[in-house]
Amino acid sequence: MTTLAPSDRTTTARPSALRRTAVAVTGVLSCALPTVWTAGTAAELATGAERDHLFHQVTGQGLLLGALWLGGLVPLLVAGWRGRRPATAAALLHLSVVAGAAVAAALAPGNGGLAVAGIVAVTGALVWAALPLRPRIVPNGVDPVLAPLALASAALFVPFAISESGLQRGMHDEHAAFSHNFDMAWIGVALVLAAVAAATVPAARRLARVAMLGVAVVGGARYAFTPETTWSLMAAGIGLVGAVATGARLARSAG
Numbered sequence: 001m002t003t004l005a006p007s008d009r010t011t012t013a014r015p016s017a018l019r020r021t022a023v024a025v026t027g028v029l030s031c032a033l034p035t036v037w038t039a040g041t042a043a044e045l046a047t048g049a050e051r052d053h054l055f056h057q058v059t060g061q062g063l064l065l066g067a068l069w070l071g072g073l074v075p076l077l078v079a080g081w082r083g084r085r086p087a088t089a090a091a092l093l094h095l096s097v098v099a100g101a102a103v104a105a106a107l108a109p110g111n112g113g114l115a116v117a118g119i120v121a122v123t124g125a126l127v128w129a130a131l132p133l134r135p136r137i138v139p140n141g142v143d144p145v146l147a148p149l150a151l152a153s154a155a156l157f158v159p160f161a162i163s164e165s166g167l168q169r170g171m172h173d174e175h176a177a178f179s180h181n182f183d184m185a186w187i188g189v190a191l192v193l194a195a196v197a198a199a200t201v202p203a204a205r206r207l208a209r210v211a212m213l214g215v216a217v218v219g220g221a222r223y224a225f226t227p228e229t230t231w232s233l234m235a236a237g238i239g240l241v242g243a244v245a246t247g248a249r250l251a252r253s254a255g
Contacts, residue, residue, distance in 0.1 A: 015083045015132045022130035023080040030073055030123035033116075038066030053180065055225040059218050060183030068190060068214065069097050069120075073127065080131040088203035091135035093194055093210065098124045100190030104182050107165035113182045139200045145249050146199035146208045149242040153195045153215055156235050157188035164188070191215055198246075206250060212242030 015023070041062040044050055056062055072094030079086035098120050105117035128134070161184070168181035175181055191214045198208035216239025223232035 015081070019130070019132050020081060023077060023127075026123070026126040026130045027073075027077040030127050031070060031077075033119060033123075034066050034069040034073070037061065038063060038070070041066065053175070053178070055221050056175070056178070056180040056183065058221040058225070060187050061178065061180055062183075064214060064217050064221075065097075065183060065187045065190075068093060068187070068194075068210070071210070072097055073124070076127055076131065076135075079133075080127075083132055085133040086131065086135040088135050088137055088201060089198075089205075089207040089210075091137060092197040092201060092204045093207055094124060094127075096190045096193035096197060099193055100186045100188075103189045104161070104165065104186040107162065107185055108168035108182050110169065111176065111179050111182065113168070113179060116179075116182075136203065137201060138203070140202050141200070143199050143202075143205065143249075145245060146195070146205065149208065149212060149238070149245065150192070150195035150199045152238050152242075153211065154192045156215070156231065156238065157192050160231070161185040161188040187214070187218065191218070205246075209243055209246040209250070212239050212246055215239030216243060 041057050045054075045057055045063075050057070058064060072090050072092075075090035076086045076094060079090075101117040101120040105113045164181040164184040168176055168179065168185070171181070191211050194207055194214070195211040198204050198206070198211060216236050219232045219235025219237070219239055222228055223236060226232070
C-alpha cells in the first residue's frame with residue numbers, strides 16, 4: 001500500500017509559557033488583517049453593499065482569499081500552541097499566500113499593494129519564528145495526476161494575474177482604487193503556487209483539492225458576476241474536474 005501524504009505531525013514537550021506567549025502574540029498580529037478583511041466582506045454580502053463588487057467580495061478582497069489566508073495561518077498557530085509539528089499542507093498554503101502577495105506587489109506595488117505584501121510577509125515570518133517546531137517541507141518527485149492540474153491552473157492564472165496587475169497600474173476606476181485588481185493577481189498566483197506545491201511535495205497532496213476548489217470558485221464567481229464567459233467557464237471546469245480527480249487520487253492512496 002502506498003501512502004500519498006505521510007503523517008508529518010510530531011508531538012514535542014509542552015511549550016514554555018514564553019513560547020506560547022510568542023505564538024499567541026504573533027497569531028493576533030498575523031490574523032488581524034485577514035479576520036477584519038473577511039468579516040467586512042461578509043457584512044457587505046449580508047447587507048448588499050457594493051453590489052457591483054460581488055466578484056471581488058467572493059474571491060479577491062473577499063471570502064476566498066480570507067479563507068486561504070487564515071486556512072494556512074490558523075493550523076500553524078494551533079500546532080505551535082500545542083507543541084506539535086505543523087502540517088506541511090498548512091505551511092505550504094501559508095507560504096503560497098505570502099508569495100502570492102509578494103508577486104502581486106512586484107507587478108503592481110502602488111495603491112498600498114507593497115504595504116500589504118510587507119505586512120503579510122512580516123507577520124507571517126513572526127509566526128514561523130515563534131513555532132516550537134518547523135514544518136517539514138520535502139519535495140520528492142512530481143505526481144502524475146496533480147502536475148497536469150497545476151500546469152492547467154498556471155496556464156489560466158499567470159496571464160490573468162499579469163492582466164489584472166496591468167489594470168491595477170493603469171486604470172483609475174473604482175476597482176483599482178479599492179486595489180481589487182491587485183487582490184485578483186494575488187489570489188491567482190497563490191492558487192497556482194498551492195497547486196504546484198501539492199504536485200511536488202508528497203506530504204501536501206491534499207492541498208491540491210483546496211487549490212482546485214479555489215480555481216473553481218474564481219471561475220464560477222467571475223461567470224456569475226462579470227461579463228467574462230470563456231475564461232470563467234474554463235476555470236470553473238478545470239477546478240471542478242481537478243477537485244474530483246484529486247479526491248479520487250487521495251481516496252485510492254488512502255485505501
